[in-house]
Amino acid sequence: QVQLVESGGGVVQPGRSLRLSCAASGFTFSSYGVHWVRQAPGKGLDWVAAISYDGNNKYYGDSVKGRFTISRDNSKNTLYLQINSLRAEDTAVYYCARERREVNPVPLPNFDYWGQGTLVTVSS
Amino acid sequence: QSALTQPASVSGSPGQSITISCTGISSDVSDYRYVSWYQQHPGKAPKLIIYDVSDRPSRVSNRFSGSKAGNTASLTISGLQAEDEADYYCASYISRATLGVFGGGTKLTVL
Numbered sequence: 001q002v003q004l005v006e007s008g009g010g011v012v013q014p015g016r017s018l019r020l021s022c023a024a025s026g027f028t029f030s031s032y033g034v035h036w037v038r039q040a041p042g043k044g045l046d047w048v049a050a051i052s053y054d055g056n057n058k059y060y061g062d063s064v065k066g067r068f069t070i071s072r073d074n075s076k077n078t079l080y081l082q083i084n085s086l087r088a089e090d091t092a093v094y095y096c097a098r099e100r101r102e103v104n105p106v107p108l109p110n111f112d113y114w115g116q117g118t119l120v121t122v123s124s
Numbered sequence: 125q126s127a128l129t130q131p132a133s134v135s136g137s138p139g140q141s142i143t144i145s146c147t148g149i150s151s152d153v154s155d156y157r158y159v160s161w162y163q164q165h166p167g168k169a170p171k172l173i174i175y176d177v178s179d180r181p182s183r184v185s186n187r188f189s190g191s192k193a194g195n196t197a198s199l200t201i202s203g204l205q206a207e208d209e210a211d212y213y214c215a216s217y218i219s220r221a222t223l224g225v226f227g228g229g230t231k232l233t234v235l
Contacts, residue, residue: 035224037170044229045162045170045213059223095169109215109224110160112181114169 002026002113004096009118012086022079022096022115030054030074033099033107036081038092039117046092049081050099050107057105086122093117128214128227135233141202144230146214148195158217159197161190164229165210174199201232209234 008020022034036048049070050059058070069082079096097111129147136142146159159177162170172181174190177197187202197216201208214227 037226044211045164045215045226047215047224047226050223059220062222097170100172100175106220107223108158108217110158110172110175111162111170111215112172112175114171116169 002098004098004113004115006094006096006115006118009094009120011121011123013124014086014088014122016086017082017084018086018120020081020083020094020118020120022081024077024079024098027098028102029072029077031102033101033104034072034079035097035099035107035109035111036068036070036079037095037097037111037114038090039095040089040092043092047109048094050109051079052105052107053103054105057107059107083120086120088122091120091122093119127218127225128216130212130214130227130230132228133231133233135235136201136204137235138204138206140204141200142204142232144199144201144212144214144232146197146199146216146227148197148216156217157192159190159192160215161188161197161199162213162215163208163210164213170213204234206234208232 003025005023035050051070071080095117096115098113099107100110100112161174164170177192178190212230
């Protein structure tokens, strides 16, 4: 079955960096666009970034442009999110989510499978 | 502030029907069919219940339906059940510059 498993979260000081990972299994990872979505404690969902199935197209939300970098390694079936210059407002559960359409150069925000999330806490 | 506006809360009794609206600024919800809806129970990951405005994944109950009129998309849940109590979010494609946006979420209470 389709599985997405995030890792890499934890408590980090403001200004530091962190890399999140999302290990995919149960489907042909290289055929699907994938996204990062975050949710601050007690708040709603916030779309963060997306990458096309082949890694050629990357997209970012306005609040993270310039600080976050999305990437993927299709040989390892893994999605990444590099987060630099962490701020208190980046504190959230970070989910990876798969776009439901295959081989789509623009990974639309239609997420059919989600991971369980990894919590990032930015605090001194 | 979300670019898509949802009511903060709705409620209904078991067996009743409720509708949750999702209103967008002009160029997002109205121009595209890429609207989706998600159900989220406390402490759980969101679950896709509607995609492309009105299509439903095979594993989702047919009590859930979606529609769109102008710049407002709607989610209707018929025959409310206690297990439907959850938060519901709409999402939409915006443009290639800003790929996606979520609504602020609606808390559904089953009385």
